Amino acid sequence: MSEIIEVDNVTFGYDGRPVLKDLTFQVAAGTFLAISGPNGAGKTTLLNLLCGVLRPDSGSVRIDRVDIHSYSIRELARTIAVVRQEFVPVFEFTVTEVVLMARTPYLSTFGFESATDRELAAKALEITDVARFADRPLSQLSGGERQRVFIARAFAQDTGILLLDEPTSFLDMKHQVGIYDLLKKMQLEQGKTIVTVTHDINLAAQYSDHALLLAGPQAGCRWHIGKTRDIFTPGRIEEVFGVRTFTGRLGREKFFLPLGEYAKDADVLSSAARTDPQD
Amino acid sequence: MIEGLTPKKLLIRIAAGLAVLAAVMCVCALLGTEKISLLKVLDGPGDVAAGNTDYAIFVGVRLPRVVLAALVGAALACCGVVLQAILRNPLADPYILGISSGAGLGVVVAIVCGMNWTFWGVSPISVLAFAGAVATVWLVWFIGHLTGKSQVTSLLLAGVVVNAFFSSVIMFLVSVAASEQLRSTTLWLMGNITEKSPAVLGFGAVSILVGILALFTVAQRLNILTFGPHQAAALGVDPARTRLIVFGLSAFITAVAVSLSGLIGFVGLIVPHGVRLVFGPDHRQLLPLSAIIGATFLVMADTLARTIIAPEQLPVGVVTAMAGGPFFLVLLARYTRKVSWLQ
């Protein structure tokens, strides 16, 4: 499998304080990577480095073996799609208009969409189940519906790589699962490479292939990458997140339930085994 | 299957709009303090100078005014649209980035210094208004980029600062001016459509039309830009470059408009909103339609300005403000967003 994203010894900081130090990892094409870590660990910063918005202080980011900053803006838009946290624009664009905007990197100067563009957009609306909102302005949708629209837009952009920044943080359970199902479907059926930044370890464990844990500057900017089942272990999680969890094995993956001192079942942590001896 | 905006649909709407504009212009050119008839106009100029007075009035006085009103209306409306898009602010108008006070300062300097030369038939007031407008925009752009932080916010703040400073200079100059000069300044600042020579009109027309057409080429990018710079970049639109192009073009167009007709308010603010309410925010459609409707609106406003208290004339800026406000309220009340039968 080819490495489509390569992060090579990247260091980045704000005002002299480093947030990411000597970060090196690769993402193979057609895989699903979850990036997680405590607040301030640099997850969004890393996402911005991966889409070219920020430049690393040292080291490089390569997309398909080419340095990301040597791509033109249009070329990059045809390669990477970014979904950020939900957003309401100033003007009342409809869902259809928003999704059609994804075709911009492929349009001519006067910018009119061709039949192919419309087909792709229509398919994107179908697959994210927002087709029934096609003519409604974005502001009339709920947060979750809006998030699906932005994902539909990313899909219509027809790129090989999809970067998402906490796509489910404000959503209810049904929508959270719906979105992850969708992403997984895109990965498996379309061969897209998915990278999500997420707080939700459990969903990440169930859906992503690999995980990158960032410990953050408070822990010396350490990072760990590997298969989800190797990274999401109670020991690692306690180390990086500073919280104890009750761990249980579901099947292929585990689940983690963080419990604080005053939690009702806090005693479960001290008593029962620290889960699987295989950790 | 999705429909969306097709070139065919857009061209039909533009053609319809242009037809309406042409009709309005012809009708308005036939209205005025003197009664003229179209039949007599068609008789031709007559053998002695101004022999056929209907023709002389129609061609020499009314048509240039109507054409100028159309040009300025289109210019202001377009600039309003694009500035609202790049500043992501629905309250932006063409004067927001200091142009009004810069042009005003140029004009006041010209009047107070008693400049009397003409430059290829253009009065010093027009030249200095243009120069003042362009210089101010440059200054605002420069100040706005000093901080290097959020571009849009620093631009807006720089505009406010420059506007305030130049306004104070204007007030100073005005207080040492003689009373007739004062009156001239005020009249100019309220916006006036007057008869201009064909040369000046031609130059203005070419500048404004070329500028507006250039803006059409970035219309699609403006859609994306309203989502913010990061989202725009992710979709392949360079926000800094687009902003610079748009800013430069709209500054130029507005400066030309202001130098020809003074500060006419309201057009650049409400026409984009009105068109957006009826046709939606897609800039590929919004820009050309705003230009056409802005032109129509100002032609009608100017006709009203010169007939309502005939034989005296109101400054057209007064009419746009008085007519524009309530008109916009009605529009807001009747349409929530696109009405389906208009699609």
Next chain:
Amino acid sequence: MTKIWAILTAAFALAVLFVLSAHYLGGSGDITSEPNDAGLPGEPTRIVALAPNLTEILFELGLGEKVVAVSSDSDYPAEAADKRKVGTFWQPNVEAVIAAKPDLVVTLSFAQQKAAAQTLNRLGLKVLTVKIEKIEDLLAAIGRIAVVAGRRQQGQELLDRIKMQMDDLKSKFSSTRRARVLWVVQAEPLRVASANTFINELIELAGGENAIGRTISQYPQIGTEELLACGPEVIIQSAMSKSDIGGQQRNAEVFWSKWPTLPAVKDKRIYVVESGTVLRLGPRLCTAIELIGRCLHPAGPAREQNAEQQVKLTDD
């Protein structure tokens, strides 16, 4: 990005140079074609005047019947009020001028009228533009209009008459001591006429001197301090409207009684004059000078004075 800055700055500098050079090298603004004796085939038969003083000049030259349209503020002589109107002196209505089918249009030289003159000129009409800002301008203008309209002789006669009257008045009102006069254009805020106005020329011919002197602007706004410092002996105020001059006179006296130390207030030498005649620089120049002269060299107390003058004026 810096390259763009360099280009923009260069463009800006060029633009500034461009404008400055135009200011110093550009030709003067006289754009109207000056019809002279050769340009006009014969005498004009349909004349339009765009200002009240121009109307008066034309009528004085005996051209009253040839005048077909005047500005709406042309109220003298009485026949002028019956003529067709073409907008105000401040905003001439070009359409109305064209509709009047003139073969000569006479305009003043300030900005609003200049624009109208340009348009009319462009349409092929003969336009004569004169500058009337001082008394000598007025005399020159009368001469030019007379020549162009083919009334050279009447023009000369009018000029001679005016000059003679001026000389008479000058000697009549000359005195060893010149009264200090404050001419008030507007009471609140206080705006006065300074020494570089034509009003001042009238004052000086009437034997007075301007209390304020020369200032930067022609009609400056002054404060109480300057007012008290200049200590005017006579205050002349132009009336706000034509009606009830008597009432306005009384109001003025009340207004000025705020400053009882002023010589003008102490001696009760406050006059409200009807501005139509005085502020119009036209052939009735000498009437204006006489009116002012009577204020400065009074025969009786102010109020009677004024009433007498008003009567005199309406008899004219």
